[in-house]
Amino acid sequence: MPGSGESKGFTRVSRPRLYERLVEQLLGYIASTGLGPGDLLPAERELAERMGVSRATLAQALVALEVLGVIDVQHGTGAVLVYRPSVASVLRELREHRDRMPEIVEARSTLEVKLAALAAERHTPGDLAAMDLALEAMAAEIAGGSRGTTGDEQFHQAVASAAHSSILASMMTFISELVRETRLASLGQPGRPEQSLESHRAIVDAIRSANPRAAAEAMQAHIDLVSETEM
Structure with missing residues (x-):
């Protein structure tokens, strides 16, 4: 049986929030479809339907990406990709932001x-x-x-x-x-x-x-x- 002392040095792993998981999925979609800077993401309604979430929940993920400068949400146009970061770097920046x-x-x-x-x-x-x-x-x-x-x-x-x-x-x-x-x-x-x-x-x-x-x-x-x- 492992001793209680063996847990020292570890930190509790927090459960990712839903919008963080959506951010991961969005970045995966961007990578798999080959989108580059200046390209448009699908409309919010379409993305929400594909991901099986409400538009309000999806909006949180899009805001998170906008805060970090990954996308630029333009009224009347939609979400425009600014740059393609790694998933790990975005999640790290999100936690630093919080x-x-x-x-x-x-x-x-x-x-x-x-x-x-x-x-x-x-x-x-x-x-x-x-x-x-x-x-x-x-x-x-x-x-x-x-x-x-x-x-x-x-x-x-x-x-x-x-x-x-x-x-x-x-x-x-x-x-x-x-x-x-x-x-x-x-x-x-x-x-x-x-x-x-x-x-x-x-x-x-x-x-x-x-x-x-x-x-x-x-x-x-x-x-x-x-x-x-x-x-």
């Missing part, structure tokens, strides 16, 4: 909450106009069937600009690629784009009313919302 998500959220809470409070104190009419334009852009994207990622990015940039703090704005620019990971992962969740848009509106209302505390609380509530992902 591991660093709490730190990205922590950084956003530290920076963006302060930026929202400063924006409530320092905004100009032009700053408010930029935020309103971003809200309109995101709403139009969502109405057109997209996730609203471009409008979302424009909105957060507008809030950062309205704070009129060059150092904090530079810090946000420094972590922008990491923030993009959380943005894609969050907006890929079912119903999340609409929820995110509503929380953006609450932030703008607080900034427009020149209420720093309310703006900070609205931004924190928004970050708490977008940090809830299944990736």
